[in-house]
Amino acid sequence: MDEILLYRRDRGWGTRNHVLVLPLVASASGVARAIARGTEAIWVGHDYEPTPEDLPQNRERIARTLAGFAANPNVAGALLIADTPERSALLDRIRAAGQRADLVVVTEAGGFRAAVEQGRERLTALLSGAAAARRERAPVGALVLGTECGGSDALSGITANPALGAASDHLVDAGGTVMLAETTELIGAEHLLARRAASPQVAEEIYTIIHRYEAVVRAHGEDIRGANPAPGNIEGGLTTIEEKSLGAAKKGGTRTIRQVVEYAVRPAAPGLVIMDTPGHDIEQMVGMVAGGAQVAVFTTGRGTPTGSAIAPVIKVATNSHTASRMQDNIDLNAGLILEGTETLETMGRRIYEAILAVAQGETTKAERLGHREFSISRYPFAVLDAAAAAG
Amino acid sequence: MRPIEAPPTFQGWKRPSGALGIRRHFLVIPSVVCAAQAARTAAEGAPGAVAIEHQHGCAQLGGDAHLTEQVLAGLGTHPNVAGTLVVSLGCETVQGAALHRSIAGRGQRAEFVGIQQSGGTIAAIAAGRQALERLRNGAASDLEVTLTWADLRVGIEAAWLGIPPAQARVFSEVIDRLLRAGATVMQAVSAGRDGPDPRWQQSARGSAGVVPRDATALPYAMPPAGRGAFFMEAPRSRIAQKTGLAAAGAHIILSPLVEGLPAGCPVAPVVHVGIAPHARPFAGDVDVMLDELPSAGAAEAVVAALGRACLEETALEALGDFEMAIHRIAPTM
Amino acid sequence: MSAARPAVLLLDARDTAAIALTPLQPGTPVEVRRGGETVRVVAETLIPFGHKIAVAAVAAGAPVIKYGEVIGVATAEIRPGQHVHVHNVRSDRAR
Numbered sequence: 160m161d162e163i164l165l166y167r168r169d170r171g172w173g174t175r176n177h178v179l180v181l182p183l184v185a186s187a188s189g190v191a192r193a194i195a196r197g198t199e200a201i202w203v204g205h206d207y208e209p210t211p212e213d214l215p216q217n218r219e220r221i222a223r224t225l226a227g228f229a230a231n232p233n234v235a236g237a238l239l240i241a242d243t244p245e246r247s248a249l250l251d252r253i254r255a256a257g258q259r260a261d262l263v264v265v266t267e268a269g270g271f272r273a274a275v276e277q278g279r280e281r282l283t284a285l286l287s288g289a290a291a292a293r294r295e296r297a298p299v300g301a302l303v304l305g306t307e308c309g310g311s312d313a314l315s316g317i318t319a320n321p322a323l324g325a326a327s328d329h330l331v332d333a334g335g336t337v338m339l340a341e342t343t344e345l346i347g348a349e350h351l352l353a354r355r356a357a358s359p360q361v362a363e364e365i366y367t368i369i370h371r372y373e374a375v376v377r378a379h380g381e382d383i384r385g386a387n388p389a390p391g392n393i394e395g396g397l398t399t400i401e402e403k404s405l406g407a408a409k410k411g412g413t414r415t416i417r418q419v420v421e422y423a424v425r426p427a428a429p430g431l432v433i434m435d436t437p438g439h440d441i442e443q444m445v446g447m448v449a450g451g452a453q454v455a456v457f458t459t460g461r462g463t464p465t466g467s468a469i470a471p472v473i474k475v476a477t478n479s480h481t482a483s484r485m486q487d488n489i490d491l492n493a494g495l496i497l498e499g500t501e502t503l504e505t506m507g508r509r510i511y512e513a514i515l516a517v518a519q520g521e522t523t524k525a526e527r528l529g530h531r532e533f534s535i536s537r538y539p540f541a542v543l544d545a546a547a548a549a550g
Numbered sequence: 551m552r553p554i555e556a557p558p559t560f561q562g563w564k565r566p567s568g569a570l571g572i573r574r575h576f577l578v579i580p581s582v583v584c585a586a587q588a589a590r591t592a593a594e595g596a597p598g599a600v601a602i603e604h605q606h607g608c609a610q611l612g613g614d615a616h617l618t619e620q621v622l623a624g625l626g627t628h629p630n631v632a633g634t635l636v637v638s639l640g641c642e643t644v645q646g647a648a649l650h651r652s653i654a655g656r657g658q659r660a661e662f663v664g665i666q667q668s669g670g671t672i673a674a675i676a677a678g679r680q681a682l683e684r685l686r687n688g689a690a691s692d693l694e695v696t697l698t699w700a701d702l703r704v705g706i707e708a709a710w711l712g713i714p715p716a717q718a719r720v721f722s723e724v725i726d727r728l729l730r731a732g733a734t735v736m737q738a739v740s741a742g743r744d745g746p747d748p749r750w751q752q753s754a755r756g757s758a759g760v761v762p763r764d765a766t767a768l769p770y771a772m773p774p775a776g777r778g779a780f781f782m783e784a785p786r787s788r789i790a791q792k793t794g795l796a797a798a799g800a801h802i803i804l805s806p807l808v809e810g811l812p813a814g815c816p817v818a819p820v821v822h823v824g825i826a827p828h829a830r831p832f833a834g835d836v837d838v839m840l841d842e843l844p845s846a847g848a849a850e851a852v853v854a855a856l857g858r859a860c861l862e863e864t865a866l867e868a869l870g871d872f873e874m875a876i877h878r879i880a881p882t883m
Numbered sequence: 884m885s886a887a888r889p890a891v892l893l894l895d896a897r898d899t900a901a902i903a904l905t906p907l908q909p910g911t912p913v914e915v916r917r918g919g920e921t922v923r924v925v926a927e928t929l930i931p932f933g934h935k936i937a938v939a940a941v942a943a944g945a946p947v948i949k950y951g952e953v954i955g956v957a958t959a960e961i962r963p964g965q966h967v968h969v970h971n972v973r974s975d976r977a978r
Contacts, residue, residue, distance in 0.1 A: 186812070206605055206874065310639070347952075381613065389641055389643050396932075398935070401974060401976055439882040440584060442882055487671060
């Protein structure tokens with residue numbers, strides 16, 4: 160299959176046709192919720208509130224996450240909800256990316272009720288615009304796949320992640336883009352990834368992002384165990400972060416690593432890329448989607464239901480026990496590899512085919528259950544910056 | 551200053567733990583962000599149920615995870631909460647089962663549902679709905695009591711510390727009146743690089759009457775032991791301040807609207823005092839509007855608004871509008 | 884080829900631990916091909932599904948190997964057949 164049916168946008172191809180209501184600050188969530196209620200639009204909430212002490216790196220990181228999320232090609236139109244007029248810079252940024260977007264500024268609208276009314280009018284226009292969209296023939300290479308693992312167990316690195324890696328290889332070979340992320344869960348495997356870097360500079364960047372996370376943990380003087388691996392990982396047989404990482408890194412398959420990108424940054428070209436994100440499941444997914452991922456495969460050992468408001472997430476269980484117990488939330492079972500009824504290759508094919516089917520409209524369980532988790536990663540290096548500034 | 555008239559009374563409930571509250575919320579707490587959707591769905595349509603949302607519970611370093619757990623436990627044992635349901639995923643850093651035990655251990659009526667344990671979100675939601683019904687049935691026996699200011703804790707956000715003196719004096723007077731009436735006051739003070747906001751000391755010095763100069767310091771989200779005046783170390787984020795004050799047991803929260811938008815709190819009614827000129831567009835949304843030159847009865851009006859919030863649902867509560875944010879002391883892993 | 888699913892999985896010949904594909908009760912004998920030879924160990928305690936059972940001795944302070952890579956350091960001497968996990972292995976990273 161060289162061509163699939165996707166929505167054509169100015170800024171790429173979408174697997175979905177959502178209209179998004181996005182609060183730019185946490186206190187605007189109530190207005191966003193009220194505007195979206197009863198309509199086909201999707202809204203997300205978060206807890207970000209700007210303060211004067213925000214690091215400039217944080218302001219930029221958050222701004223590009225919000226902008227990238229709203230401009231994702233899965234979104235036909237975005238209605239932004241702001242508290243004050245200063246936030247309109249974000250509207251310009253999203254429009255400059257080629258996205259249809261509008262803005263409600265609550266203080267200018269004249270309070271909560273007026274803002275909701277104004278928002279509903281503007282939303283109606285965006286919804287009409289979206290209704291006209293139709294899928295067209297697009298190259299498979301237009302796909303940007305986010306890969307993720309959560310609630311991992313010891314089988315993650317043996318069944319589901321390598322099978323996902325095989326699917327990743329198929330997509331990269333077809334000209335697509337695959338994102339490997341969760342930097343914390345690459346600690347201990349970075350030398351294996353660096354060997355596959357497209358250039359010495361990319362290899363160095365891989366080491367840089369991993370050492371950066373280690374330095375953050377050391378600066379806090381805390382044991383990373385408990386945070387990562389989490390208690391469920393440990394119960395599932397993962398003993399150390401190295402063990403977890405060696406299994407997690409397999410999601411990216413075997414192809415050359417073209418680029419290392421910061422959180423929520425769009426890759427410059429197709430191929431396998433590494434994005435610097437925390438291991439936090441939601442922050443990671445949001446970073447990849449903000450960086451342009453239109454579909455994701457999420458492997459899980461213990462079972463987790465989460466998804467994304469605007470990108471379909473395919474859940475792959477590492478073992479048959481979880482696949483059957485949590486069948487309401489699991490789409491595919493890589494535990495069949497252990498049963499002997501699938502091999503890594505055949506499972507990899509199955510996952511690849513699921514990616515194509517889901518990209519073209521087949522819904523996933525997380526989508527049907529309405530999962531819309533959203534959380535923005537904050538720039539975590541204040542500790543390092545302070546140490547550096549102190550000299 | 552006119553003396554306070556006959557003390558107002560408020561209808562409340564006595565909880566199994568002995569705590570006295572002015573609301574009958576059934577709180578649904580996801581111990582981790584991944585359980586929030588199930589928590590929200592279980593609460594939908596259940597009378598009195600309030601599902602909170604947060605972004606944490608996983609990938610948090612030791613002290614930071616502990617703080618999140620402390621905040622969630624504080625909300626779960628809040629006096630305005632008649633019963634708490636903890637919804638856990640199962641693999642998270644802030645373990646839901648431990649959170650449930652902690653809440654139940656403090657005498658709160660509490661239930662637990664685990665998503666992985668139940669076999670997925672659909673089963674967990676069904677179990678959650680049954681648990682909420684058990685909590686409601688249990689809470690029917692909570693004794694109705696009459697409360698006065700002496701039984702209540704008022705949380706106050708920090709933003710008024712930086713407004714012009716004419717308007718700031720109103721807040722000092724409100725604090726005086728509340729303390730005289732016997733209420734416990736928790737004032738959030740946001741810390742800068744060099745310690746608590748120095749404007750707190752200046753304001754305390756400048757107000758007449760009972761001065762909370764000797765107010766006791768409280769760490770973020772820590773309930774005070776006893777009554778009186780306290781100041782709580784808090785971050786700049788107004789929403790995180792509300793959450794911290796609520797976790798410390800504030801029955802009501804006074805929110806000066808100096809910047810940004812009004813926002814509610816899941817367990818405690820929020821009374822917004824609009825600070826002109828910023829808050830002018832919100833004249834219809836705030837409870838009291840404070841002009842640039844406040845009238846003589848302004849402080850009394852604010853106290854009256856606080857009293858009204860104890861008696862009846864606020865507009866924000868009716869809309870089901872609230873925000874939550876938990877202060878973080880370490881980055882996500 | 885045996886009809887029964889193997890009880891353990893050894894990912895690489897250099898690995899000092901294999902993964903239990905079924906819970907191993909204490910006393911269960913286990914056989915696995917490691918390099919050119921057959922290694923036989925007996926589960927000393929319960930090894931839960933997915934957890935590691937030592938197939939070689941590891942001295943205290945020596946690396947523990949899985950996937951042919953270092954996954955940590957033994958904090959105590961590890962005997963073949965022992966459960967290999969957080970009680971006798973620590974990470975070497977982010978500390």
